[in-house]
Amino acid sequence: MTVSDPMEALVAVANEPAWLVGGAVRGRALGRPTDDYDVALEGDARRLARSLARCADAHAFALSEAFGVWRVVDRARRWQVDVLPLVGHSIEADLAGRDFTINAIAEPLGGGPPVDPFGGLSDIRERRLRMVSPHAFAEDPLRTLRLARLACELGFVADPQTVAAAAASAPALAQVAPERIFAELKRVLVSDRPLQGLGLMDQVRATEVVLPELTAMRGVEQSPYHHLDVYEHTRSVLAETIALSLDPGRPLGEHGEAVARFLDEPLANELTRGQALRFGALLHDVAKPLTRRVTPEGRVTFIGHDAVGADLAAGVLARLRASERLREHVAALTRHHLRLGFLVHEMPLGRRAIYRYLRDCEPVQVDVTLLSVADRLATRGRGAEEAIARHVELARQLLGEALVWREGRPRPPLRGDEVARAVGMRPGRALGRILAELEEASFAGEITSREQAIARARELAGAGGSSVAER
Template sequence: MTPMDARRYAVTPPTPDEITRASLNAIGPGEAGWLVGGCLRDELLGRRVRDVDIAVDGRPEPLARALADRFGGAVYATSDVFGTWRVIVGDLHIDVAVLRGGPPGDPPDARTRALRLEADLRARDVTVDALARPLDGHDIVDPLSGLSDLAAGRLRLCSPASLDDDPLRVLRLARLARVFELVPDAAATEAAFRAAPGLVRVSGERVRDELCSLLATRAASVALRDLAVWGALGVVLPEVDRLRGVGQNPYHHLDVFEHTLEALTYTAGVVGQLGGRRFLATPEETGLPGVEPLVPVSWAVLLHDIGKPAVRVVDDQGRVIFWHHDETGRQMCADIGRRFNLSNRFVEYVGTLVRQHLRLGFLTREQPLTRRALARYRRDVSPWVFESVVVSLCDRLATRGEKTSLASMARHYRLARTVWTEVSKIPAPQLLSGDDVMQVLGIEPGPAVGQALDALGEEIEAGEVTDADGARAFLLDWWGRGEERAEASDGQAPRGSRGASDTTDA
């Protein structure tokens, strides 16, 4: 998004109290429900609640649909096995699930309900999440002393088999430990090592959602490092795990993996320094709905250098070079997209940002900036101009460590702001359509049409062509030049699509 059309991710999610009241009004006759898990933990810690879990001893679907209608959210089933429905309101998730302690009674008595609730809580992963509060009461049910563990800063499993039962919990363990500054006990750490290989059996969609939850936090980098140590990262994101130990040229102070994690730590700060999250494309616009606004660009920062191991070479002078790692990384994003069942839109989004993450650095060589250079930049990264400068700045900040020149970094920030603000002022090239091009040049559909539109668009954006008559005249002149015509007929890539090494200061 640009400064001219920025808007906030506007939906205001309901509070847990509002959800509780709405649930009490919507729950079926004779049924009972409880707030369970992380939302209670977050409330006790005074943190913002991002996920609300509700357990019911009846059918979860009617309650989920009622909450979606009440708060204007989307609703869908997430698990036929566990009977779970999810409601998404803005960036808040409300999960409604049936108690896992057995089928509901007809109706169940108080003792049966208590036994089923305790069985449900004991089946969870960590004790600090094995908490429940009835929708119509205030007392917290805590069968495994989770409140004591929370007060002691301790992360303990509900049972020795907690992670083996569902290996996805290994990712949650890393996130919870780092976000809430809890220390896993020895049994939890041992279980993480043991269960990590089982992540290969977990669906890509579930892994994707948990990684999105991780990337929504400021603790993502340290949690990813934990996952690498436990052997989990190599299963779920081998492209990132392979960055470990990949050395770079002396310009860099870290290997590629540590550089990537450091870049990720800067993401929220860079977005804030450039004006705030309101300028980010919404998750829906990026093709990754239902996540926090910072998550999509965090994916791009995490993946920006994944192409490096595949193209790393050492030349005759001993210099480490990563030719075309940006394009290689873009292609790898498509593989990740298929594995996690990501939308084509999001694969295009993250692939574009990975492919173009060096472009801002290249513009430092084109001072003073021309309108033509800005137009080419806009064409190559559009519509993700703001996100492209965020990724570039995060990359740059994590390159040299203490050797970073403050003056150089200040220039990079000034360039980023200039590019972002000036690019938004350039009009979109819309003087002629593809049909118009074919009519003017007398050609059939094919690569030449796209090449002609690219060439015309650059002239329009540069201010050289301002009306339809001028556009037609330019096309005839351009087509009459043999070199460009041959290039278009051969279907070669447009200018500006060259690969890149890692020898720039970006």
């Protein structure tokens, strides 16, 4: 007989003392559904995992041969169960080695009261994060980041002794594998309360170890155009990015639904575009501390922080072992985040200016336009309200164009080989410049037929391509 519910199946096949532990117990105490279960047992994890797989028509495999951990995954991927042998001589000893009291609770699979030697259920009721022992962070320094992650995922508050112990162990984060650090940082940023998590990271001095580039932003003053230093501005941009993703129609009007669908698209590292945009918000001004200058007139500048920041942002993510796709994506967001703001002063934009924005920002035209809006909404210095209104007006226009561009980049009436034959030119840079001009002129509505395209191509070829190069 096949049992579809993993808990029912576990109770049916467990012939040795076994307990549900970890996040699933915490979730049940909070009344939250879960699809991820951990089971600790006295006995052979492999035998229980295989029995569970047979009973639930699931797939079992060794997750860690060294530690005897097995995983069982529902064939429809609706749930998974990790089965692991007890660490220590009893369930109480096993729980004593865990990180926080809210994760040190066990429910016997055969029924009976929960095993809660450290008051985890009380801490759940009080929404409190408390370490199991003073050695918890020394045993695994990553728990310093996990403290911040749980705080922002659950909305819990860490008790003072736990914060102090985490801060004391924060320097040891430098020895933790970057992949593990990135996994926790991702969960902080994609949570419902990332600012709370980042704030706790600051409090326990984890930020200066894992993201020293953020710490460097503190106290970096900006021009009167801004009202916050670089660090607080970055936090504000992240907050505006989150607000925009939750309700894109509020600032973006008729594009709201299309933007919401866009932000839900998967991008890289198990992140959606909307979640990756949070990394862009966090790192878009990463080079400001390095590029800050004060002119003789006392004006603060950050010239080149977009270009320098693109390399820095990519370097941060490379250090964390993020995928190349995510590194390139966030670097592009950083590189282009100022472009829309520069165009505000040229409103109303001509078709060629719109084309060049879309061309130069490819493939992040939509993403960087959204980041630009969040950046502008977070910049409320002198004369902000009118400037914000104009910025958002232009962003709406460019978003409409960018969403159309995503469906298919506009092409001129002639293919490259047709242009080459029409002007008697071999493939090369000169021909490439002619093709680029034809595409731009076609987008601008200056060329609408093959005949016009041929005439324009011949004109450009006759001029030696110089008129194209000058544009």
